[in-house]
Amino acid sequence: MRLHVVLFCVYLRSMTASPQDDAKSLYRSPQIxxxxxxxxxxxxxxxxxxxxxxxxxxxxxxxxxxxxxxxxxxxxxxxxxxxxxxxxxxxxxxxxxxxxxxxxxxxxxxxxxxxxxxxxxxxxxxxxxxxxxxxxxxxxxxxxxxxxxxxxxxxxxxxxxxxxxxxxxxxxxxxxxxxxxxxxxxxxxxxxxxxxxxxxxxxxxxxxxxxxxxxxxxxxxxPSEILDPNDKKPEDWDDRPHIPDPMATKPLDWDENAPALIPDPSVQRPPGWLEEELPLIPNPEAQRPYDWDDEMDGEWEAPQIPNPACLQAIGCGPWSPPLISNPAYKGKWNPPMVKNPGYQGLWQPRTIPNPAASEDPQPVQLxxxxxxxxxxxxxxxxxxxxxxxxxxxxxxxxxxxxxxxxxxQAPGIVERLLMATDKRPWLWGVYVFTVGLPIILFISFMWPDKRFGPPHMDYYYKKTDEPQPDVSQHPEGPSSLWAYGAGSPAGPRRRENRRAQKKSDLEFKASIAMAVSLHEEEE
CATH class of the missing domain: 2.60.120.200 (Jelly Rolls)
Known part of the structure; x- marks a missing residue:
């Protein structure tokens, strides 16, 4: 069995010695x-x-x-x-x-x-x-x-x-x-x-x-159907999903006239503000042009200049506080919205058969x-x-x-083994020897006395320690040996055949053991 393993490793090594070169040489131009x-x-x-x-x-x-x-x-x-x-x-x-x-x-x-x-x-x-x-x-x-x-x-x-x-x-x-x-x-x-x-x-x-x-x-x-262009929405169609609540009423304290902004009551006019003085005054040194025509140019007014009285003041003119949001402001009252019990959904025209649709059973014409x-x-x-x-x-x-x-695509193990024989035909012998040797050895060791033929013949027997009855020697008895053409009944010759058979089996086993031993010594 060890000899078989050695040979198997040798052929695998030879098959994979140059995988890259083998892989690149496998392309075959396909037949058109x-x-x-x-x-x-x-x-x-x-x-x-x-x-x-x-x-x-x-x-x-x-x-x-x-x-x-x-x-x-x-x-x-x-x-x-x-x-x-x-x-x-x-x-x-x-x-x-x-x-x-x-x-x-x-x-x-x-x-x-x-x-x-x-x-x-x-x-x-x-x-x-x-x-x-x-x-x-x-x-x-x-x-x-x-x-x-x-x-x-x-x-x-x-x-x-x-x-x-x-x-x-x-x-x-x-x-x-x-x-x-x-x-x-x-x-x-x-x-x-x-x-x-x-x-x-x-x-x-x-x-x-x-x-x-x-x-x-x-x-x-x-499309097979289209929207009807002549269909019109009914006048009583209600497509409002929500409507004002008809049961709601405006609260009594709701003031719709209250302003959104009011003057800030917490702010006072700054001290030193000259409310009586104007920020701008007519320029007292300005003179009316000599060619000014009131009928054509309108009434003449002197140009405005900053009021000198306001140059050192915080401010001049009318003062008003800044505006803030009115806490009492509520705006216009509107009733809350509720679901419309009469809602009929969004209206769309009905569909009709498309007069332009083709009834061709083969609508795809490429x-x-x-x-x-x-x-x-x-x-x-x-x-x-x-x-x-x-x-x-x-x-x-x-x-x-x-x-x-x-x-x-990566080939399977069987395909790789077959592809390897393209360059190395001698691998067929290795395959046959590798597969056949273990089968022969297995049969020889497991059934050393088995011989091909019907179990009724005198050379077929089963190895057992139990005593075996003698076969009937009557030529007209039911023994099947006569049916297979046995010329004489079995007797002492049968036992001699058994001993000779056992001896040949032992010699066969010894020869195999010697061959394995010699192979190991050579290694």
Missing amino acids: PDEAFFAETFDSGPLDRYVGEWALEEPANSVLAGNRGLVLKSPGRHHGIAAYLRTPFYFNDKPLILQYEVLFQNGIDCGGAYIKLLSDSSQLRLSYFNDATPYSIMFGPDKCGSIYKVHFIICDIDPLMAVRQERHARQPDVDLTEYFTDRKPHIYTLYLHPDHSYEIFIDQSLISKGNLLEDMDPPLGP HPVAAVGLELWSVTGGVLFDNILLCDDLEVARRWTKDTWGQR
Whole structure:
């Protein structure tokens, strides 16, 4: 058994001798699904239509050697890049599945990493792709300031206004901060089903779901009911929640004419105040101008100057005490308010069917998609995109996720053991020996006398100290030995066979013990 442990440790050591090198050599470029409308891994290929600086390169902290992505390089600039689908995608009776990976290698201060599904039209030219290019769906992460979002926007033509209208899905109720700040790759997935329901996933975890008919802002299509513009409020409608108490009366001592302010009775006129003198007096030295015309200029008056008698006084002119609040002031009396027993609530017009509402069983009519595009403005560079997929088959999406995103996930113990044989095929022999040896030893030590075959044969017996009855030797008896073709009855030969069998078992055990001992001496 110790030999088995030693061999097991040896193969584990050989398997983990260079884990970093092995981990980086495990990337396998996935096979592009034939069923996909668009699939791109950015493992190779030139960039031909783009605005801004883009690059195909591995991330700074690469987990899989050779796994390249599309990197937005230049910060603080507008970036755009697009590619046509294999065939246009039509919104019919199949789901739309859009997913891709995003890695904010340098974090993000303000900017987006969303993808646009460009609408199919005869005017679509990817060489002129910009922010005004019509799109059907926009999806992906966006951040500015302290607000973290995952956009899901549909763009359709408003039937009333005949203009394209953006409709935003409500934001998820979960905290999205970690997905923008941990500097790890994350996979964003959108499922849009034929029944107009949608699901949004991050790292294969559901973060939001809803329905295009109920959870978009502004709502998709006009409402089924509207307020009647011709409905009028009845004249006897009482919408006053409170009314003056009709049983209340004004108290007898309530003086409505009392002033709010009164002179302060505790203040007296200061001594030395010249109440008879005016603060200003006519200038006695002033002369009337010679050209003054009373009919045209009015009666002439001498200009005012400070009264010399008041220069040394505390004050001159009429004196009055300062005003204070009147303690007897109560103001106008009003009865207290009580609940209105005849209150009928706030009146609003009745609702009627909306004549502009559509009875179309397919109210969501999105334009077919002809291309995918990244049209972004980001303050921070180093945003990496990878493994973009657009398809209409959930199984294709699951297989693509396993072949791309799944390679980054930590493999289980069984998968790691199998992956180790790619470079070391001889490990298969170690696996077989490691698993098979303990089974053989366990059976040999626990059942040393067990032999395969029916228990009725003369070479099968159970080890016991109890005396065993002799088997009947009558050739026509019920013994099953004759049924199995035994040519002669059992007798002394059977006991000899038992002794020979025990001897061979002891020799087998001794040989195993000697092999273990020799192995320990060599160590």
